[in-house]
Amino acid sequence: MTLKRSTFVAVSAAAVLSLAGTGVASAAPALPAGSSLPTVEQLSSQVPRVELPNEAYDLADQFGVQLPEFLARPGVSNAELNRVSTDVTAATAAHLRKQGHKDDTNAQKIAQEWANQAKDGKVKFEGNAGDGTTHLNEGSGNVYKLTLQEAKDRLAWLQRDVPVQKSPNAKPFGVASATDGEFVYLAEYFFN
Numbered sequence: 424m425t426l427k428r429s430t431f432v433a434v435s436a437a438a439v440l441s442l443a444g445t446g447v448a449s450a451a452p453a454l455p456a457g458s459s460l461p462t463v464e465q466l467s468s469q470v471p472r473v474e475l476p477n478e479a480y481d482l483a484d485q486f487g488v489q490l491p492e493f494l495a496r497p498g499v500s501n502a503e504l505n506r507v508s509t510d511v512t513a514a515t516a517a518h519l520r521k522q523g524h525k526d527d528t529n530a531q532k533i534a535q536e537w538a539n540q541a542k543d544g545k546v547k548f549e550g551n552a553g554d555g556t557t558h559l560n561e562g563s564g565n566v567y568k569l570t571l572q573e574a575k576d577r578l579a580w581l582q583r584d585v586p587v588q589k590s591p592n593a594k595p596f597g598v599a600s601a602t603d604g605e606f607v608y609l610a611e612y613f614f615n
Contacts, residue, residue, distance in 0.1 A: 481570060485550075499571050501604060507574045508600045508607040514581035515609065516598040523593035527614060531597030533558045534612040538601035541566045541608035555610065562594075564612035574607040 470493040483490050520526065537555030540546050546553040551568045569577060594613040601608045 481573075499605060501602070504571055504574075504602050504604065504607065507571060507578065508602050508609075511569075511574050511578045511581070511607065511609060512598055512600045514578055515611065516596075518581050518587065519596050519598065519611070521587040522590045524590060524596045524613070525593060527595035527597055529597070530562065530595050530612045530614055531599060533562070534564065534597035534610040535599035535601075537564070537566050537610035537612060538599045538608045541568065541610070542601040542603045546608075555612070558612070562612055562614040564596075564610065567607075567609045567611075569607045569609060570605075571607070574609070577609075 470491075472493050475494060480490070482488075516526070533555070536557060537546070540555050540557075541548075541553065545556055546566050548566075548568050551573070553566050553568070554564070555566055567577075594615075596611065596613045598612075599610050601610075
């Protein structure tokens with residue numbers, strides 16, 4: 424009985440494997456002569472859009488990975504982006520005031536100029552921080568390129584109820600922002 428059972432199992436396995444191989448081979452479409460497999464771009468246009476967590480897009484940006492079209496970052500509501508931009512600008516200014524820095528309308532104008540330069544693609548970023556291209560002899564600061572989620576995270580950090588350390592070197596400052604439909608460009612400028 425043992426011989427018959429093992430023979431049956433072996434024959435069954437061989438039959439299944441041969442049929443599976445035949446089924447797979449016959450299921451593959453034959454390409455017409457002179458044609459090639461479709462490209463990723465051609466396939467991307469036929470695949471439904473997939474949304475990944477924001478962290479996945481941020482990592483792709485960080486490591487310079489270009490995602491296929493069907494994985495493109497979902498559009499951001501301009502109204503939400505503008506609201507968060509306004510809120511993070513106000514919270515940043517309030518935080519700098521708590522540190523002892525003083526509002527300055529000229530510094531604020533320069534910060535707005537820097538934010539607009541970033542929005543227009545004129546600022547070179549290292550990671551998510553860069554410098555404006557004007558008024559560098561008069562002062563210093565940064566422009567931050569923030570996704571909507573990064574701007575929300577920064578806003579939450581700024582709105583924490585914790586003591587703020589006073590700066591021993593308080594300066595006149597300005598804060599401003601601009602958006603391009605995808606990023607918030609937050610500029611901080613301090614006169615020397």
